[in-house]
Amino acid sequence: MLKTSLIAILLTSTALVSGCASKLSGESYSRDEARQVQTVRMGTIESLRPVKIEGTKTPIGAGTGAVIGGIAGSGVGGGRGSAVAAVIGAVAGGMIGAATEEGLTRTQGVEITVREDDGVMRAYVQALNPNETFHVGDRVRITNVKGTYRVSR
Template identity: 40%
Template sequence: MNRSWVKACAWALVVSLALSGCATFDGSANVYSASQAQREETVRFGTVESVRGVTIDASNGQPGVLGALGGGLLGAVAGSAIGGGHGSLLSGAIGGIAGAVAGDQVQSHFAQKHGVEITVRLDDGSLRAVTQSVDGPMFRAGERVRLLSSGGVTRVTV
């Protein structure tokens, strides 16, 4: 096996593994950032009106640059191993384009999480809707909950 091909594949693997850490938004009611710890929160009580499943996109609509680069590199290396001369260049270019598209799709997939939109009627009669990831107890209509708010972040907890 060609030594430069093995080296390029190793780098592509490193880039691909790095992509798994690209989705940094957690959106969980159970995860606090360091800046949120030891901060006072406003607590309000209410009753769940409705709960519906949603998808949370942690990419914020931004294209997956690292996914496209990693996929393009891997596709170009794999494609250039096919054929010889100009055929190798052409298959490398096609492989690079196909890999970039595939890498972007993979990164987009990893940036999406399952979540819930919880509509709560507060004790004062007002309605609030909070979206958060699904990682704790599932809420049901009629259940009493707390809304914890601090610095623009609101969480629904039992």
């Protein structure tokens, strides 16, 4: 029973954490950004650099890990030893859960340095989009809606 409960909690938490992964590519828009006026600037790509975009750090990963660790720890020993093991398991599980969430939601990105038509050079970071590849020398458009910038061709 305990093993089944742990597996169910782990699968549920993985689904929740995966659902929390943000969409950081140039083609993703939030509901608030849809149907909003965007400013558009044009430019030419000067350089591209691969980067890693860190994952989310919400209470979901740590909380789920703490619950699983606490349940697992409470099954160790008996009496007062069981309570101590539950606390240690909860703390360790929380740390492992937080690290797991961050790792699962980490994204590969690209830093795109653009010389815009006004002569200013700016860098933009966004998640890699398999449907759109960039090359040095490409003409691109930079859109801004509510402070969120996107580079697209």
